[in-house]
Every structure is written in C-alpha cells, then in structure tokens.
Amino acid sequence: MLSYLIFFITVAAILSIATLGLNLQWGVSGQFNAGVVGFLAVGGYGMAILTMPVSEQLIVRLNWPFAVGIMGALVVSGIVALLVGLATLRLRSDYLAIATFGIASSIQVLANNLEPLTGGSRGLVGIPRPFESMGAQAVGYGYLVIVLCVLAVVYAGLQALLRSPWGRVQRALREDEVVCAALGKNVVRFRLTAFVMGAMLMGLSGALYAGFIGTTSPSEFMPILTFQIWAMLIVGGSGSNAGAIAGSFVIWGLWTASGAVIVSVLPPQWQAQGGALQSILVGLVLVLTLLLRPQGLLGPRLTA
Amino acid sequence: MSTRTHLLRAEGVVAGYARDLPIVHGVTVGVAPGEILVILGPNGAGKSTLVKSLAGVVPKFGGKVLLDGNDVTAMPAHRLASAGVGFVPQNANVFTSLTVHENLRIGGYLLSRVDLKRRLDEAYARFPDLGLRRGHAGHALSGGQRQMLAIARALMMAPRLLLLDEPSAGLSPLMVSEVFTNVRKIADSGIAVLMVEQNVKAGLRIADRGLILVTGSTAYEGDARSLQDDPVVAQLYLGRHADTHVDATTHATDGSAA
Amino acid sequence: MIAQAIVDGFLSGAVVALGAIGVTFSLSILRFANFSHGDMLAVGGYVALFVLALVAGPGMLNSSFLSTPIAPFSFGWGVPLALLFAMVVAVAVALLLDALVFKRLRARGADPLTLVFASFGLALVLRNLVLLLFGPDAHNYSNEIQMAVRLPGPVLVLPDQILVFGVTLVVLAVLWFFLQRTRYGMAMRSVAENPVLSSIAGIDIASTIRLTWIVSSMLAALAGVFYGVTVQVRPEMGLNLLLPLFTAAILGGVGSVSGAVLGALIISLCENLLSLVIPSTYKPLVPFVLLLLILYFRPAGLFAPKGR
Numbered sequence: 001m002l003s004y005l006i007f008f009i010t011v012a013a014i015l016s017i018a019t020l021g022l023n024l025q026w027g028v029s030g031q032f033n034a035g036v037v038g039f040l041a042v043g044g045y046g047m048a049i050l051t052m053p054v055s056e057q058l059i060v061r062l063n064w065p066f067a068v069g070i071m072g073a074l075v076v077s078g079i080v081a082l083l084v085g086l087a088t089l090r091l092r093s094d095y096l097a098i099a100t101f102g103i104a105s106s107i108q109v110l111a112n113n114l115e116p117l118t119g120g121s122r123g124l125v126g127i128p129r130p131f132e133s134m135g136a137q138a139v140g141y142g143y144l145v146i147v148l149c150v151l152a153v154v155y156a157g158l159q160a161l162l163r164s165p166w167g168r169v170q171r172a173l174r175e176d177e178v179v180c181a182a183l184g185k186n187v188v189r190f191r192l193t194a195f196v197m198g199a200m201l202m203g204l205s206g207a208l209y210a211g212f213i214g215t216t217s218p219s220e221f222m223p224i225l226t227f228q229i230w231a232m233l234i235v236g237g238s239g240s241n242a243g244a245i246a247g248s249f250v251i252w253g254l255w256t257a258s259g260a261v262i263v264s265v266l267p268p269q270w271q272a273q274g275g276a277l278q279s280i281l282v283g284l285v286l287v288l289t290l291l292l293r294p295q296g297l298l299g300p301r302l303t304a
Numbered sequence: 305m306s307t308r309t310h311l312l313r314a315e316g317v318v319a320g321y322a323r324d325l326p327i328v329h330g331v332t333v334g335v336a337p338g339e340i341l342v343i344l345g346p347n348g349a350g351k352s353t354l355v356k357s358l359a360g361v362v363p364k365f366g367g368k369v370l371l372d373g374n375d376v377t378a379m380p381a382h383r384l385a386s387a388g389v390g391f392v393p394q395n396a397n398v399f400t401s402l403t404v405h406e407n408l409r410i411g412g413y414l415l416s417r418v419d420l421k422r423r424l425d426e427a428y429a430r431f432p433d434l435g436l437r438r439g440h441a442g443h444a445l446s447g448g449q450r451q452m453l454a455i456a457r458a459l460m461m462a463p464r465l466l467l468l469d470e471p472s473a474g475l476s477p478l479m480v481s482e483v484f485t486n487v488r489k490i491a492d493s494g495i496a497v498l499m500v501e502q503n504v505k506a507g508l509r510i511a512d513r514g515l516i517l518v519t520g521s522t523a524y525e526g527d528a529r530s531l532q533d534d535p536v537v538a539q540l541y542l543g544r545h546a547d548t549h550v551d552a553t554t555h556a557t558d559g560s561a562a
Numbered sequence: 563m564i565a566q567a568i569v570d571g572f573l574s575g576a577v578v579a580l581g582a583i584g585v586t587f588s589l590s591i592l593r594f595a596n597f598s599h600g601d602m603l604a605v606g607g608y609v610a611l612f613v614l615a616l617v618a619g620p621g622m623l624n625s626s627f628l629s630t631p632i633a634p635f636s637f638g639w640g641v642p643l644a645l646l647f648a649m650v651v652a653v654a655v656a657l658l659l660d661a662l663v664f665k666r667l668r669a670r671g672a673d674p675l676t677l678v679f680a681s682f683g684l685a686l687v688l689r690n691l692v693l694l695l696f697g698p699d700a701h702n703y704s705n706e707i708q709m710a711v712r713l714p715g716p717v718l719v720l721p722d723q724i725l726v727f728g729v730t731l732v733v734l735a736v737l738w739f740f741l742q743r744t745r746y747g748m749a750m751r752s753v754a755e756n757p758v759l760s761s762i763a764g765i766d767i768a769s770t771i772r773l774t775w776i777v778s779s780m781l782a783a784l785a786g787v788f789y790g791v792t793v794q795v796r797p798e799m800g801l802n803l804l805l806p807l808f809t810a811a812i813l814g815g816v817g818s819v820s821g822a823v824l825g826a827l828i829i830s831l832c833e834n835l836l837s838l839v840i841p842s843t844y845k846p847l848v849p850f851v852l853l854l855l856i857l858y859f860r861p862a863g864l865f866a867p868k869g870r
Contacts, residue, residue, distance in 0.1 A: 030675070032675045032678055032679065034597065034678075034682060083854075086858075087854055087857040087858050088857055091857065091861050092674075093673075093674060093675050094589075094594055094595035094674055094675065094678050095595075095812070095857065095861075097595055097597070097675070097678050097682075098595055098805075098808045098812070098853070099853065099854070099857065101597070101804070101805065101808075102805050102808075102809075102849070102850040102853055102854075103850070105805055105846060105850065106846070106847050106850040109843070109844065109846045109847055110847070112843070113841070113843045113844060223801065224686075227682075227683075227686050230682075272693065272697065272698040273693065273694050273697070275693075276690040276691075276693040276694040277690075277694065279686055279687075279689075279690040279693075280686070280687050280690045280691065280694070282686065283683045283684065283685075283686035283687035283690065284683070284687060285683075286679070286680075286682070286683030286686070287663060287680055287683040287684055287687070290663075290667065290676060290679060290680050290683070291663065291666060291667070359762055360761075360762075361758055361761070361762065380761070381758075381761040381762050382761045382762070382763075382764050382765055382766045382767070384762075385761075385762055385763060385764035386764055390762075391762045393758070393759065393762070396756055396758070396759060397759065398759075399752055399755050399756060399759065400755070401755050402751070402752070402755070406748070409748065410748060410749075410752050410760070410763050410765070411763050413745065413748075413749065413763050413764045413765055414764040457763065458762075460763075461763075461764065
C-alpha cells in the first residue's frame, strides 16, 4: 500500500511540473498548446536516449549520467518549442494550436519508427535510475525526494518569476496587448519565452517520468495525456500555480481510481470501452468547465 | 426644430464595448428627413461609438432609440438594415475581395430580384464611376472610389436614415468635396443623414445642424450656421483651428481606431 | 511507379479535399480552428457503417437488395442510403453542438481560443463515443474483392476509387455554384471576409453560421463515408485526418475553397510520391513538414483570396 502511495505521489508530482509548464503557456501568457504530450515525449525520449546504456541496436551510445540526461531533455524540448513557436509567432492564435498538435503527432510517428534512435514501438527499456545500486526501496524513496525537490524549486521559481518585472509584463500583455505594444514591449518575444519555458518544464516532466518508469515508449506518451494535463490545469483554476499542482493530484487520483475500477469490474474485452468512458469524462470536464464557469478558463487572474 | 418631425430620435444613449466602461454617456440626438446632422468633437469623444451604436454594431447599455416612432433600441444590425437604416463605416467599408457589382449585390441582399435590378441601375446612374468598374475588385479601387462604393452599397436598401462615420477620412480635398456633394444630394432626396466628421469646416458647410460631443456627452448643439460663425464655440470645443484634427483631451477611446 | 503514385495522390486527395473545405469554412466564417472536424468525418463514416450493418445483418432491417454489391464496385445501394443517414446525423450533431456549446460561448463574447478549446474537448468526447459504441478495431464496409482497372502507365485503380473521385468532382462543382451564384453562398463569402459589414447590409450572421455548420458537416460526412469505402473506418480516423485537413486549408489559403482542394491535392501527391523513396510509415509526417514550411514562408497560403 505504501509503495503504491509513493508511486502515486511521485507520478502526480511529476505531472504537476508539466501542468505548471502549461500554466506558463496558457494561464500566464494565453497560448493554447494542443500537443502537450509531444513536449513530454521529447523530454522523456531525450533523457532516455542520452542515458541509455550502450547497446548495439542504438545509434546513440552516450550513457550519460542522470542529471546530464535531464539537462539534455530540457535543451531538446526548448529547441522543439522554439521551432514551433517561431513558426506561428505573429500569426493568428489558433495556428499555434494547430502547430503544437502537429508536432505531437509527428513526434509520435518518429518515436514509433526511428528504431535505432528510439527503439521503435518497443521503446527504450532499462533507463538507468539514481540509487539503483542501493536496491528497489531506495530507488522508490530516493526518486520521490528528487521529484519533490524539483517540484518545489520549479514552483518557487515560477512564483518569483511572476512577481518579477517579467511577470508583470506578461500579466499586462494578457489584459491588453495593444497597449503593451504601444509601450514598446516586444510582445512577440515575451510570448515566445513563456512558451519555450513552459515547454521546457513539460520536457523536464517527461524526462523525470522516463527516469522513474525506467522505460520510454510511444505507449507511455499517448494523446490522452494532453487532455489529462489540460484537465489538471483548469480544474485547479488556471492562472494559479498552486491550483495547477492541486489539480494534478486530483485528476491523477480520479484517473487512476477509475482505471482501477475498470480493470477490476470489466472483462478484458470491454476494457478499451472502459478507457473510452474515462476519456469522455475528461472531455466533458473540459467542455463543461468552459460553459459553466462565467470567466471561462481564466479563473482567478494570475494569483502570483 | 420640433422633435415630432424627427425620423431618428435617440434619447439618453449609453454605449460602449464593455458595460462597466461606457464611452457614450447619455446622448440625446434627433434627425429629421432631408436634414444633415453633423457630429463633431475631439478625438476620443465617442462620436464613432455613438454612430456605431445607432447602427447596431456597438452595444447600447441604456437609453432609447426610436425610428419613425418605433422602438429599435434592441434591434440587431441586420434587422436595422431592413428597417431602413443604412450605415457607412469608416474602416473596412467595402468587401475588398469582391467586385464592385458583388458589393452592391450584397448591399441589396434582402431585396427581391426586381427591386435589386432597379436599385443596381440607380446606383450605377448615381455613381457612373462605379458603373465603369463593375468587375473591379474592391481592393483595386482608389480611396475615393471605395468611399463611393461604400455609400452606394448603403443606399441599395433605400434607407430612410443614413449614418456615416467620417466619410472624408483619408481623401483628397477634391474627393472630399465630391463625397459631400453626394451626401447633400442624398439628404435633399428626403433621407435623414447623421454624419460623424473630423473635418469641421467641410462638415459644417453642408450640414443643417451640428452637435459637439466631448468625452461622451453633448457639449453643444445648434444649427450649423451659428456653429460656423461662432469662433468661441469652435475654439472651446474644437481647438484653435476649426478645420484641423484635434487631439484627445480625454483618455477614452471612441473605437474608430479599431 | 511514379504514375501510380500520382494517380493515388489524386484519388486519396479527394477525401481530404472534402474535409478541408469544412475546415477552411470554420477558420474563415466561424473564425476558429475546429479540432472536432476530423471526428465529424468519423461520425459520418461510422453512421454509414451502422446502417450497412443493419441492412446486411440478421435483424429485421436486412435487405438483400441494399446489401448486394453492384459490380464492379464493392458496394450496393446500401451505401448511398447509408450516406444519406450519415449526412443527416452529422448535420444534426453539428447543429446540436453549436446550439449547446459554441453559440453559448459566442454569446459571451468568447475569444477564438476558447472556441478552439471547446472543440478540442468535444473532439475527445466524439472520438471516444465512437470507440465506446463500435469498439477499437478497424472495419471495412464490405469484404468484396474488386477487380482493379488497368489504366495506361501502367496504373491500377479500383472502381470504388474512380467513383469516389467522380462524385467528389460533381460535389465540388455544385459547391462552386452554390457559393458563387446563390444568395446564401454569397452571404457565406461576405461573412467570411467581414461579418460586421455583412450584418449592416442585412445579412443575419446567426443563420449564416448555422448554414456554415450544415454545409461543413455534410461535406465531412461525405468525406468520412468515402474514406470508409476506399480505406476503412477506425475510431482514430478523425484524429489521424485532422492534421492533413488543417494543413490543406492553411496551405491553400484560409477562406478559399479552391485553395483547400488544391492544398489537399498537394499533400496527397507529396505523401504518395515520397512513399516511393521513404518508408510509408513516415507518411503522416508529410502534412506537418508542409505545414511548417507554409507557416514559415507563406502563412497566408498559396491561393488566398486576393485583397484580404
């Protein structure tokens, strides 16, 4: 039971980091990322590729340490975000949604097919984890501590960022872009940095996830993850970092609980349908929140 | 002039883009058939917002608007068009990707085939320049031709009330004169004309009455002649030179920059 | 080989074209990227599957007349009937979603991203409803084997493909006539360019919006059924088609129907030609690469209506 709880908290905390990243993109700077899972995948695969032990089937044989792998994941996800962000920077806002959706599907295709790099549909198994030599218990507790520390640092950093002049400009941009542009603020640059930083947090989350599970494969990063993280953000009240973390735990709790019910109650051939029901509920949460909350998605404006 | 003869009677109109931030604060105005009322005022006074709210394009949060005695306060823009209100916006007032002919056909969207044919012929007779350019796309027209097209489009429905938002904007003095001559002719045919203008001199020259709007409220109202002749009024509300544009003394935006 | 790829490109491009037109309408008239449009194709495809199963199945509605294939095609009169039902259901779903969700959000003055977000959530719901009702496996409309027709090249095409292509051409011609020569079509074009100017000319924006939903969903249902006829239906088909649909509309220039069709053709041709040199599992990358290219170099699209 305890180990299950540790597992749950670790994963929820890891996903919170992605939700915080999404908050930076949406809650703080008003950009719609329809391909969240893609950035997690980039981070997860980036980390895995850099740290995997040397193998004949893989062309990348760096076998770098855990921390370096994490850094690498941050860099790669930042670059991918830049690629997508620069393309749509001065265009209508829904183009970013389309482009992020596109990058997520493309990453899935690449992950499934570039076998020498990504391990194909089997993925990469056996990612080295910290404290591995000290036994399974140590890995579990140790990783939890690492994740919670990272989460705390990220949270504190974001709070500080929002209170900084940079954060104030972002808030002002959200209210009235025309005025800010008139004041000389480079609207485009602010949007882009928020987007890239948010994406890097998502990459960090993906990397931590890959490190935790020890494997990474296309089935770890399915499209539903995008919707789950969105639900986590808006349930918590977008704009609020604390809300993002709380929302992550709530949604992840509901998801795993309902998943457990499905597995125990439904016969195997109906489990796909059970999963469909979960997804429908997530979709309804998203749409109903939009309809029923008078402020729509904005929630409490940017509580810093 | 007795208010009983007014075709348009707007009383206490409160309008803006957000309920908690109205730009027009209770303006009362009336226009009779055949007369031209020009609305003047510094930038940001709310002139454009006022005329847009009368056209149903900007929401009204208070007041009453009567058209020929009928309450049209809550009427949406497309119904106002069929009720006899024509509106010529300042910007984006023609369909640039459509031809002159298509623009006019859209102006006559609600008309029967017979009426449409007749009004098209009338439009080309009234604006021969447009007749020569039937197949030209909107984006290929000059500023003056576009303004003519915009007005012709609004006249397709044979409106009883014509609203114009700064028809002289961006035009050469020659074009301005031509546009205003046309507006005078339109009024003389019995249509009530309400016109927002920045060009005070030219506006007052063809208008019958004038209204000066400052920060969303009526500051002065009277007939055009006395406004023209009264330098004190002109100075007070319109700045030193009555025929130049004046900068805003307020922070309110009147939406015409949109 | 190349000739075959080109012909395949044209044939499969037809389906994408029909779907992309609906996307270009939503981007220009409804003014938001409708992420649920792909799943509208799936709705169409699956309703048709359901009707076909009824007429071929053991129940009361079995009809050997409808389920017997008409040579040389793989299907019989059941498919046109199923198509009719598919279009009716798709239109009903689209109008329902507009009334329940999008209209309410528009009335609140919601910005485009809110509508995008709503469509995003609705897409998830639609996709999984299909999964719930029909299961995760792919389905074919029929198991009939067709004799391929041999064209000069040598190029092999299936009669089904030729029929679908032909019907698409007819539909496009009808649509052109509708948009260019009828009042309602003119209203759609003017609202696409300038809604405010349209409303002061007397056009009822709300009913134009409803009309747009109707036309888009009819085309989507058609595309979905055609996809089912020439390929197969599966729950993720909407998700898989979404990127090509968006890319085609943007490539062609938002608001341009002919642009959407040409964009679809370009994507389809690229996919099929590239499959000659790279493994076909990489085909799904083609739309995205084209999307990035067009966004970087010519975001207005290749055939955008002039003067906008």
